[in-house]
Amino acid sequence: MIKFKHVLCTAIVSVVLYACGSDTNPRVDDFDHEAQAVIDNDSLVVFLKNNYYNEVLDSVKPITNGETPLFEDDKLVTKEVTENDINYTLYYYVNRVGNPAEDKGFPTVMDSVYAKYRGQRIVNRDSLSRDFDKNTTWFSLNNVIRGWTYSLVEFKGGNNVTDNGPITFEDGGKGILFIPSGLAYRNRGTTNIPSNSILLFYVELWDFVEDTDDDGDGVPSMDEDIDGDGNARNDDTDKDGIPNYVDTDDDGDGVLTKDEDRNGDGNPANDFNDPDKPTVPDYLNRDIRVKSV
Template sequence: MIKFKHLFYTAILGTLLYSCGSDSNSAVDNFDHEAQAVIDNDSLVAFLKNNYYNAELDSVKVIDNGQTSLFDDNKLITKEVVESDINYKLYYYVNRVGSPSVDKGFPTVMDSVYAKYKGQRIKRKDSLTSDFDKGTTWFSLNQVVRGWTHAFIHFKGGDNVTDNGPINYENGGKGILFIPSGLGYRNSGSRDGAIKPNENLLFYIELWDLVQNTDDDQDGVPSIYEDTDGDGDPRNDDTDEDFIPNYADTDDDGDGVLTKNEDKNGDGNPANDFNDPNNPTIPDYLNRDIRIKY
């Protein structure tokens, strides 16, 4: 029941958060994303060199008295990301990684997380807009802008300390994301117009909780493990070529038997059942020659 309710809210939020991002995938074909990535990085570096983290205000501020810039702050991490064959640099600032009493580890790029966030647009090297969005909610890391996907996996959730009041967590991960437009809303901007084309973004984030080994289609195989080609992105794996990626397909090989039922040993994990002597390395749920409902 908990998983079903969670997935219901995840699906709704995924639609809301990723609907704008989906616009970016329909961008003009001849747009030079590689050149834009260079422009974005130059702009982000200039911003990082002209601003610092003010711990007292818990906010990014323009340097006005020799403070250590974000660019030179050892809490700032630079991450190389490749998306659609384009090289991007994603920057994230770690206030704290997270130290929950019950450690669920770091989320994967396919996991569902519960987080608080606030977003601003980076206008110039010394200027941010007011908040264009903020909230606290569940969402799936495979259904949001890719800057979130690649950054949230470096933080941990916290401890639920709610006591007869509003939901409250402590000891969770906390940081700031600096996202190039190519890992945000690209050259299309957001559908509602709040984010313009090719705008770099800043997000303050707190990771509160996560669902380990999120299983989007509830077929017994965690979404992160439905990456049959091993490229780290389960979104592009579709064994039966029905245009539904495996992580969202309840019958991965299209043989008429649900994946969750191709579990001969009954351990709840279809990925470790191999019953075809002619194809001993292919699990039954990906093998159309095995059509027995166990």
């Protein structure tokens, strides 16, 4: 199994295709995103009722001879998510969860993953566009469209079967994502994706970096979700406008987080040296500046 860790992986995953780019700063506008979410879900339900998964072709195809609709297929999973205070229904089809020999479990929404994908637009009830993008690459689940973030955490990686040749994997998670526009490119669209487009992606998850550490400070990015709401992007202890997961000095006390590891075990999150705040780790406590020994 290939290993990419922390800062090195962060540099690699920063090179992500535009078509799967980050949607972390949606533009403020007067568009009715809540109404669009309802429209998108209605369209998705119609599509799922009029198409099926063709195992031979490994593709979604229109129903022509009584095939089981995706909507009634046991492998289709429905997931309710909330993004920007809007409720969305996300659908994903599980061909295979993933069966790695080295089972690291499921990635978190902050982990870096290695995946193969290709994307299409759902044009109408029984029609898809040509592929608008396809690739095999590393990327961070925190820096892609939110439909990817919420669905790829439901799959596991695979096994590296490379033997002195190109990197190849087997038994990784494999599925199809059906993403409403609100969890994709919303009303903005991209150069080759019109606004309010509903997207379909064929994906294979091959590997991921367990405990991805975006800022290399010794604290996994997911563990920098201080308020425990499942979203590390809204935690900013020192209120400097930089979320903790990419802030090398989380409490803004002038001592880097990685250096507030007095016991020297490589984990600043388990160092507590302020008797007045026994439950606050040093790296989040401006009242104490204790460097590594």
